[in-house]
Amino acid sequence: MAVPVVLYYLLFHYLPMAGLAISFLDYRPYKGVFGSEFIGLENFVDFFTSRSCWTVIRNTFTLNVYDILIVFPTPIILALLLNELRSRWLKKGIQTVIYIPMFISMVVLCGIIKDFCDTQGVIPQILLNVFGIDTGNLLMRPELYKTVHVFSSLWQYAGWNSIVYVAAISAINMELYEAASVDGCGRWKRLFYVTLPGIGPTILVMFILRIGRLMSAGYEKVILLYNPLTYETADVISSYTYRMGLQNGDYGYATAVGLFNAVLNLIILIAANNIAKKKTGKGLW
Amino acid sequence: MGVQTKKTGYKIGNFIIALILIGFALICIYPLAYVIFASVSDPTRLTQHTGLLLTPLGFSKEGYKLLFHNVPIATGYGNTLFVVVVGTTLNIFFSLLAAFVLSRPQICLHKLLNKMAVFTMYFSGGMIPLFLVVKSFGLLDSRWALILPVLINTYNMIILKSSIEGLPATILESARIDGAGEFTLLLKIVLPLVKPTIAVLVMYYAVEHWNSWFNAMIYIQDRGKYPLQLLLREILIGSNTVAASMGADVDKYMSLTKYCASAVGALPIMILFPFLQKYFVQGVMAGAVKE
Numbered sequence: 001m002a003v004p005v006v007l008y009y010l011l012f013h014y015l016p017m018a019g020l021a022i023s024f025l026d027y028r029p030y031k032g033v034f035g036s037e038f039i040g041l042e043n044f045v046d047f048f049t050s051r052s053c054w055t056v057i058r059n060t061f062t063l064n065v066y067d068i069l070i071v072f073p074t075p076i077i078l079a080l081l082l083n084e085l086r087s088r089w090l091k092k093g094i095q096t097v098i099y100i101p102m103f104i105s106m107v108v109l110c111g112i113i114k115d116f117c118d119t120q121g122v123i124p125q126i127l128l129n130v131f132g133i134d135t136g137n138l139l140m141r142p143e144l145y146k147t148v149h150v151f152s153s154l155w156q157y158a159g160w161n162s163i164v165y166v167a168a169i170s171a172i173n174m175e176l177y178e179a180a181s182v183d184g185c186g187r188w189k190r191l192f193y194v195t196l197p198g199i200g201p202t203i204l205v206m207f208i209l210r211i212g213r214l215m216s217a218g219y220e221k222v223i224l225l226y227n228p229l230t231y232e233t234a235d236v237i238s239s240y241t242y243r244m245g246l247q248n249g250d251y252g253y254a255t256a257v258g259l260f261n262a263v264l265n266l267i268i269l270i271a272a273n274n275i276a277k278k279k280t281g282k283g284l285w
Numbered sequence: 286m287g288v289q290t291k292k293t294g295y296k297i298g299n300f301i302i303a304l305i306l307i308g309f310a311l312i313c314i315y316p317l318a319y320v321i322f323a324s325v326s327d328p329t330r331l332t333q334h335t336g337l338l339l340t341p342l343g344f345s346k347e348g349y350k351l352l353f354h355n356v357p358i359a360t361g362y363g364n365t366l367f368v369v370v371v372g373t374t375l376n377i378f379f380s381l382l383a384a385f386v387l388s389r390p391q392i393c394l395h396k397l398l399n400k401m402a403v404f405t406m407y408f409s410g411g412m413i414p415l416f417l418v419v420k421s422f423g424l425l426d427s428r429w430a431l432i433l434p435v436l437i438n439t440y441n442m443i444i445l446k447s448s449i450e451g452l453p454a455t456i457l458e459s460a461r462i463d464g465a466g467e468f469t470l471l472l473k474i475v476l477p478l479v480k481p482t483i484a485v486l487v488m489y490y491a492v493e494h495w496n497s498w499f500n501a502m503i504y505i506q507d508r509g510k511y512p513l514q515l516l517l518r519e520i521l522i523g524s525n526t527v528a529a530s531m532g533a534d535v536d537k538y539m540s541l542t543k544y545c546a547s548a549v550g551a552l553p554i555m556i557l558f559p560f561l562q563k564y565f566v567q568g569v570m571a572g573a574v575k576e
Contacts, residue, residue: 001467002392005383005437009401012434016410016418078309084302096559097310103558103565104317105496107514108550111521112316115543122319125335159313163569186291187298219412220499224522238412245413246503258411266408285403 023256029249036252043256052240059146060217060236066150072210074158076203079165080195084187095166098159110224113152114139139225145234149221164206165199172198204280212272212284216265237261317551324348324544328537348541355527356520358549361513364428368512369494372432376490377483379436384446385471406439416503430504431497431512438493441486444571448482449475485571488564492554513550520546 023043025036047053078098085091101109116122117138127133138144176194185193219238226234235243237257245254269284277283319338323331327343334342352358386392387399409415415434424430452475460474476483498514505511520527520543527542529535 001382001471002386002398004379005386006398006401008379008383008436009405011422012415012418012436013405013409014401016414017408019410019414019417022414022417078306081302081306084299085306086299087303090303094306094310096562098313099562099565100317100555100558101313103492103496103554104551105498105514105517105554107496107498107518107521108547111517111543111547111550112320114522115320115540115547116316120335122337126337129336155313155316159309163566167570187295224518241412246416251413251417255411255413258413262408262411269407284407 020255020259022252023259025252027252027255029251039252043253044260046253047257047260052235055232056235056237056240057215059233060215060238063146063149063217063236064214066146067153068210070150071153071157071161072207074154075161076165076199078158078162079169079199080191082162082166083169083195095159098162100159101156102160106220106224109152109156110221113148113225117148139227140229142230142233145226145230149225149234153221164202168199168202169195201280205276205282208272208276208279209284212269213265214268215261317555320544320547320551324541324548326541326544328534328541331541332537348538348545351538352520352527352542352545352549356516356546357508357511358513358516360509361511361516364510365495365512365514368428368431368497369491372435372494373487373490375432375436376438376441377486380438380442380445380486381471381476381479381483383437383442384449385475387442388446388449402439402442419504425504426506426510427504428510431494431500434500435493438490440572441489444568445479445482445486448479448571452478481567482571485564485568488561489568495554517546517550 217236330342
């Protein structure tokens with residue numbers, strides 16, 4: 001019974017891990033892994049001395065920092081607001097609506113983002129007609145790429161990510177609220193003395209998990225939204241790997257970049273996990 | 286008097302909170318509504334219009350006609366459906382098998398196997414080596430390339446594993462004493478007991494297959510095997526050639542067909558999601574309990 005399971009993990013997870021070896025090769029598909037020339041760390045040296053290296057590392061880092069500053073806190077605020085709603089059907093209705101974007105495919109969402117950011121699209125038109133700011137196509141402006149990326153993430157994920165916090169709030173003992181009310185606590189005091197301390201541990205765990213992904217950024221959205229004009233600010237490590245490897249066919253080099261990113265992610269995750277264990281007693285492992 | 290103002294203040298607070306949330310919900314749903322309104326609008330009026338759209342501008346099915354005529358949408362749906370149905374079935378079968386195997390401390394190398402599976406969540410060979418592996422198995426340009434590499438989602442499998450571990454040990458023991466083999470045990474005893482978790486996993490796997498496009502983009506060359514999302518990508522992100530035959534009207538129809546393509550991709554999920562929402566929410570809870 002264990003055989004198919006082990007086979008799956010070996011073939012599609014551990015064999016590719018062994019395949020990381022090609023990052024030390026001048027890999028030529030027609031020569032194969034064993035026929036290609038061993039070049040040591042040359043691929044890594046090439047990457048670290050390339051102009052793209054710092055661009056993609058910087059973009060990956062800043063994109064994540066913006067994401068942590070903007071996309072991380074919003075679900076918490078949403079959950080706190082949802083908790084204050086008295087009408088059950090309104091709460092249910094709002095929840096259903098704000099969850100939906102999470103389940104629409106990335107292709108369609110990015111298609112919509114592109115359309116809304118176009119010169120003739122909704123957002124530049126509103127900016128032009130209401131505020132008198134002529135932005136042109138937002139996705140053609142390198143300095144605006146990260147803004148578009150992060151604020152559209154808010155639309156995609158903030159609603160769905162609020163679930164964890166809504167659940168954490170509903171797990172708080174109701175007697176605490178009653179006692180607080182009896183003691184004369186208003187809405188704000190209940191928020192600061194009951195709700196926030198109640199969901200504090202959840203927020204901390206989610207935050208540490210988020211920090212664990214500090215240097216990983218999904219390539220899907222980036223490669224759907226970027227273009228040569230915005231590579232400078234949009235390209236992240238994983239989209240660069242994709243372009244170098246699968247579009248340019250520079251397999252060894254791209255694998256080296258991917259390996260660098262994977263190791264970096266692992267180190268950050270282990271560090272974050274150790275902090276989590278120290279602070280909360282819980283961790284991923 | 287003081288109590289009265291306090292109550293009024295509270296009510297105003299409630300009103301503002303409701304307003305903020307409704308505002309956010311509108312922002313979430315509006316882009317999707319916009320796309321659907323635009324997709325059935327009159328193409329001439331649509332080109333002249335700028336800014337927000339609160340209703341369709343007139344009514345026209347031309348965009349959809351053009352789209353279905355020029356793009357093998359039906360074939361795309363067919364390919365996607367194949368991957369969703371066959372893929373999800375195999376996902377569930379192998380996840381169940383893995384979860385069962387890994388939940389049993391009796392099995393040899395139990396600890397090592399568990400660690401091997403969990404490790405893949407935190408470290409992987411990455412895009413290029415996996416691509417080369419899939420290629421070397423001769424899976425390029427095959428629908429199986431969309432199914433086999435993602436056969437088990439380890440995170441989902443672990444959710445299932447913890448729900449198997451939550452079953453009372455006595456049930457499994459007494460079945461074993463009654464002489465049930467391992468497969469009988471899995472299919473006749475374990476499976477019915479973890480059905481609620483399976484339902485959650487079916488949803489997650491199915492929606493993942495439905496929305497997936499990147500693997501198809503790198504593994505599939507033959508347009509006849511393109512899943513829906515890849516066809517939509519050509520129209521929405523690449524150069525939209527659907528309207529090429531429209532001569533002078535090409536610009537007009539280009540944006541219209543884009544809206545139609547978005548609607549084709551989004552509508553099925555928008556219609557089904559409210560009914561299936563509870564399963565997805567349960568999935569988050571199950572994952573949270575695990576951590």
